[in-house]
Amino acid sequence: MAIEIERKFLVAGDFMPETVGSTRIVQGYICSQPGRTVRVRVRGEKGFLTVKGASDEKGLSRQEFEWQIPLADAERLMTLCEPGVIEKERYLVPHGGHTWEVDVFHGANEGLTLAEIELSSEDEPFERPSWLGKEVTGDRRYYNSTLTKQPFNKWNP
Numbered sequence: 296m297a298i299e300i301e302r303k304f305l306v307a308g309d310f311m312p313e314t315v316g317s318t319r320i321v322q323g324y325i326c327s328q329p330g331r332t333v334r335v336r337v338r339g340e341k342g343f344l345t346v347k348g349a350s351d352e353k354g355l356s357r358q359e360f361e362w363q364i365p366l367a368d369a370e371r372l373m374t375l376c377e378p379g380v381i382e383k384e385r386y387l388v389p390h391g392g393h394t395w396e397v398d399v400f401h402g403a404n405e406g407l408t409l410a411e412i413e414l415s416s417e418d419e420p421f422e423r424p425s426w427l428g429k430e431v432t433g434d435r436r437y438y439n440s441t442l443t444k445q446p447f448n449k450w451n452p
Contacts, residue, residue, distance in 0.1 A: 298358060298359070299358070300355055300414045300415070301413045302411070302412050302430065303409055303411050303430070303437060304428055304431060304432075305408070305428035305429045306397060306408040306426055306427065307428030308427075308428075309426055310397050310410070310424065313388045313424070314387060314388050314397075315388070315389060317385060317386045318338050318339045318384070319383075319385075320336060320337070320338050320381070320384070320398075321380060322380070322381045323373050323379070323381070323443070324379075325372065326377075327440035327441075327443065329349070331349065332345075332347045332440050333345070334347070334439075335376060337369050337373070341363060341366060342366045342368055342370070343364060343369065345359065346361075347360075350433065353417070354434070356417060377444075378443070379442075379443030380443065381443060382402040382404075383398045383401060384398070384399045384401070385398050386398075386399065388410075391421060391422025393421055395411065396410070396412075397410045397411075398410075403446030403448055404442050404446050406448065407442075409431070409437060410426075436450075
């Protein structure tokens with residue numbers, strides 16, 4: 296069984312000088328029910344199908360299974376997705392022995408920038424970069440599956 300352990304933060308500073316690469320991502324959800332999601336993603340020129348289970352109480356850990364699929368299949372599966380799509384540029388930022396994934400959202404979520412770090416255990420220590428803002432781990436508003444239904448640009452200030 297694959298377990299994903301990650302923490303999520305708002306970005307409050309300039310991370311761009313530290314980036315080592317980026318990829319355009321478009322994704323949709325075939326299923327985004329509480330406790331389970333089935334996601335279709337086009338990342339660059341590759342397709343992926345991902346199944347995720349419910350998060351634990353803290354929002355840190357959950358089961359995750361991902362398979363690379365042909366790009367044409369991913370594009371066709373996107374037509375079966377629920378309304379709403381996530382469009383973002385993902386930047387890779389090495390810092391303190393980890394690689395942070397920083398997502399700059401576009402479309403209906405323009406203006407939102409999130410940083411995620413994957414850990415090997417829930418209590419694994421990590422170094423916080425200077426550009427890191429407030430932690431939002433476990434805040435369902437920032438889940439990609441929620442952002443398809445309640446986009447950032449519709450939130451009340």
